[in-house]
Amino acid sequence: MSKTLFDKVWDSHVVRSVEDGPDVLLIDRHMVHEVTSPVAFLGIKNRGIGVLYPNKTFATADHNTPTINQHLPVQDPLSANQLKALEENAAAHGISHWGLGHEKNGIVHVVGPEYGITQPGATIVCGDSHTSTHGAFGAIAFGIGTSEVEMVLATQCIMQPKPKKMRINIKGDLNFGVTPKDVALYIISKLTTSGATGYFVEYAGEVFENMTMEGRMTVCNLSIEMGARGGMIAPDEKTFEYIKGREHTPKGAAWDKAKVYWDTLKTDSDATFDKELTFEASDIEPMITYGTNPGMGIGISKSIPNAKDVQGGESTYKKSLGYMDFNEGEDMIGKPIDFVFIGSCTNGRIEDFRAFASIIKGRKKADHVTAWLVPGSHKVEAAIKEEGILDIIHESGFELREPGCSACLAMNDDKVPAGKLAVSTSNRNFEGRQGPGSRTLLASPLVAAAAAVTGKVTDPRELMTK
Amino acid sequence: MAYDKFEILKSTAVPLSIENVDTDQIIPARFLKATERKGFGDNLFRDWRYNNDESPKADFVLNDSTYSGKILVGGRNFGSGSSREHAAWAVYDYGFRCVISSFFADIFKGNCLNIGVLPVQVSAAFADKIFAAIAADPKTEIEVSLPEQKVTLLATGESESFDINGYKKENMLNGFDDIDYLQEMKEEIKAFVANSPL
Numbered sequence: 001m002s003k004t005l006f007d008k009v010w011d012s013h014v015v016r017s018v019e020d021g022p023d024v025l026l027i028d029r030h031m032v033h034e035v036t037s038p039v040a041f042l043g044i045k046n047r048g049i050g051v052l053y054p055n056k057t058f059a060t061a062d063h064n065t066p067t068i069n070q071h072l073p074v075q076d077p078l079s080a081n082q083l084k085a086l087e088e089n090a091a092a093h094g095i096s097h098w099g100l101g102h103e104k105n106g107i108v109h110v111v112g113p114e115y116g117i118t119q120p121g122a123t124i125v126c127g128d129s130h131t132s133t134h135g136a137f138g139a140i141a142f143g144i145g146t147s148e149v150e151m152v153l154a155t156q157c158i159m160q161p162k163p164k165k166m167r168i169n170i171k172g173d174l175n176f177g178v179t180p181k182d183v184a185l186y187i188i189s190k191l192t193t194s195g196a197t198g199y200f201v202e203y204a205g206e207v208f209e210n211m212t213m214e215g216r217m218t219v220c221n222l223s224i225e226m227g228a229r230g231g232m233i234a235p236d237e238k239t240f241e242y243i244k245g246r247e248h249t250p251k252g253a254a255w256d257k258a259k260v261y262w263d264t265l266k267t268d269s270d271a272t273f274d275k276e277l278t279f280e281a282s283d284i285e286p287m288i289t290y291g292t293n294p295g296m297g298i299g300i301s302k303s304i305p306n307a308k309d310v311q312g313g314e315s316t317y318k319k320s321l322g323y324m325d326f327n328e329g330e331d332m333i334g335k336p337i338d339f340v341f342i343g344s345c346t347n348g349r350i351e352d353f354r355a356f357a358s359i360i361k362g363r364k365k366a367d368h369v370t371a372w373l374v375p376g377s378h379k380v381e382a383a384i385k386e387e388g389i390l391d392i393i394h395e396s397g398f399e400l401r402e403p404g405c406s407a408c409l410a411m412n413d414d415k416v417p418a419g420k421l422a423v424s425t426s427n428r429n430f431e432g433r434q435g436p437g438s439r440t441l442l443a444s445p446l447v448a449a450a451a452a453v454t455g456k457v458t459d460p461r462e463l464m465t466k
Numbered sequence: 467m468a469y470d471k472f473e474i475l476k477s478t479a480v481p482l483s484i485e486n487v488d489t490d491q492i493i494p495a496r497f498l499k500a501t502e503r504k505g506f507g508d509n510l511f512r513d514w515r516y517n518n519d520e521s522p523k524a525d526f527v528l529n530d531s532t533y534s535g536k537i538l539v540g541g542r543n544f545g546s547g548s549s550r551e552h553a554a555w556a557v558y559d560y561g562f563r564c565v566i567s568s569f570f571a572d573i574f575k576g577n578c579l580n581i582g583v584l585p586v587q588v589s590a591a592f593a594d595k596i597f598a599a600i601a602a603d604p605k606t607e608i609e610v611s612l613p614e615q616k617v618t619l620l621a622t623g624e625s626e627s628f629d630i631n632g633y634k635k636e637n638m639l640n641g642f643d644d645i646d647y648l649q650e651m652k653e654e655i656k657a658f659v660a661n662s663p664l
Contacts, residue, residue: 013662015651015654015655015658016651016654018633018647019632019633020631020632020633021631021632021633021634022631022633022634024648024651024655026655026658026659026662028662028664029664035498035499035550036498036549036550036551038500038501038502039501039502039503039551042501042502042503043645047645049649052652052655052656053659063495063498064499076499078499078500079499081499081501082499082500082501085501119664121663121664122664127549127551128548128549129547129548129549129573143549143573144549144573145549145550145551145554145573145576145577145580146551146552146577147551147577147580147581147643147644147645148576148580148644150645151644151645151648154645154648154649155645155648155649155651155652155655156655156659157648157655158644159633159644159647159648160576161631163572193486193543193546193547194486194542194543194546194569194571197543197569197570197571197572198572224547225547227543227546227571227572229572229573257663258663261663293486293488293546312485312486312542313485313541313542315483315484316484316485316486316541319484409490409495409548410495410496411495411496411498411499418518428488428490428547428548430488430490430491430547431490431491431513432490432491432494432513433490433495436494436496436513436518437513437518
């Protein structure tokens with residue numbers, strides 16, 4: 001029978017299908033961080049059971065970590081306690097732990113691919129909704145709750161009904177200045193934050209084929225923001241090139257054997273999807289959000305839609321604009337901004353910093369703007385230095401911080417103050433996401449860089465040469 | 467072993483008709499720093515419920531004594547965003563045992579089922595009826611019957627059935643969780659792992 005890429009990976013991991021119930025799905029790789037794991041470890045302790053396969057779980061600290069002075073003790077006692085719990089739990093169960101200060105430390109979805117933990121055809125879970133990032137490699141990867149983290153620790157399995165399947169095709173070539181982030185924000189703006197709920201998405205077509213691995217990660221990362229369980233892209237030569245030689249990738253004969261399997265990971269030509277959508281690349285321009293969910297995005301040259309023209313309830317829409325202190329029909333271009341955040345599992349990789357640097361080079365940070373530049377990992381941080389990007393950052397009046405999730409969810413001290421407007425390369429513009437009362441505009445690193453040097457929402461194409 | 471059994475719940479309900487309620491609103495990230503599962507109810511809807519000076523916001527429904535009960539009725543696309551199970555814990559810890567909505571985000575729904583909060587998805591029309599019934603009489607009672615998979619407005623007798631798979635239904639009726647099930651099949655899992663390529 002014809003199968004989709006998703007079918008092939010899912011079906012090969014079903015240990016048992018429960019009658020009138022979910023599938024028992026084997027998990028190949030489990031990533032844990034300090035926030036969603038402690039109660040799971042407590043759970044197995046209370047049940048008197050251990051971790052079944054400690055070598056299939058990988059721990060890294062990221063959500064709570066400070067992004068300055070990481071060599072000093074963590075000041076917030078609650079954060080310090082959570083980081084200590086992760087370290088102790090990992091040690092007690094023989095799980096590898098890349099804690100604060102460890103050379104491999106970084107955001108869970110940045111370090112997974114960096115060290116080859118992420119592989120095609122694998123099932124990967126983490127107590128974090130942006131686990132969908134790893135789908136860029138042709139893996140089935142999705143976020144889980146803490147009860148499920150406990151299940152994976154205890155049994156290496158979770159129980160989930162098989163989602164429906166959706167394919168999103170984008171044809172043609174992207175316009176000048178349009179990045180993978182814009183592609184994702186465009187799709188979400190078309191589907192809304194619930195448009196893919198119940199589905200697992202496969203991204204297909206020239207745009208994704210031509211995209212770099214880091215770009216694919218950005219797109220798959222944002223799958224959850226349209227409600228999808230996850231998103232994936234068929235592995236190709238670019239994928240294999242990226243993973244080859246990394247620490248956890250198979251070597252020698254094991255690589256050859258794995259490659260035979262990976263080469264089968266494509267949707268059969270006559271396989272069918274429950275839903276299929278096609279967009280044209282030429283319709284996409286640099287995007288920016290104007291509201292309080294990632295579906296509320298528009299092309300940067302457009303004005304804020306009127307309530308009567310959008311899907312969903314008018315009162316919810318007006319509440320959202322009220323929170324943002326924006327009005328229907330206003331232009332986004334020219335809005336003065338206060339903060340810029342470059343980083344997160346969405347846009348905290350080296351290509352994102354290259355894009356940022358391409359705009360700020362030869363320009364200066366706007367005086368009134370506070371900018372937080374946070375690499376996704378120490379590896380990204382090292383590349384920023386090696387490639388000379390750090391010099392550009394300093395010459396333009398910016399500073400580089402240390403790796404972590406940072407202002408994406410503001411669990412550490414990197415909080416945007418109430419009322420302040422931030423252009424952020426992260427993934428969520430929910431009310432208070434970047435600090436109580438903060439207002440967030442999601443955008444690409446190019447748009448964020450343009451805002452950082454002009455102090456207002458600016459079309460980055462005006463600052464770029466073709 | 468994990469949670470209270472759920473059979474029939476008869477209760478008044480708290481209406482929250484906002485759409486796209488995300489889990490950052492249900493529990494903001496800065497309250498996720500605990501290493502034990504307790505006290506999350508205090509911070510349920512924290513930033514909608516309290517002003518910066520910790521005083522309650524009078525216009526938020528949880529601060530309005532007119533409304534109470536073990537059922538939370540939410541707007542469409544309830545629980546979107548972050549996978550944090552803390553959101554379901556906060557709902558439970560506050561005292562809710564059931565959330566009714568015309569549409570749930572996937573992960574939140576799964577998290578609720580895993581801790582013994584029953585997510586009941588109804589049609590948009592029936593959700594509107596529920597909101598209208600509560601608006602007309604905040605003390606109106608709703609009955610949620612898991613054995614019958616039916617939600618009923620007791621004042622008028624209007625009802626609608628809801629879906630839940632047989633496995634999860636049995637779990638909730640008995641207070642079992644997935645680990646109880648998975649533990650029983652450990653040998654089968656080990657054999658499967660031995661033959662898996664990764």
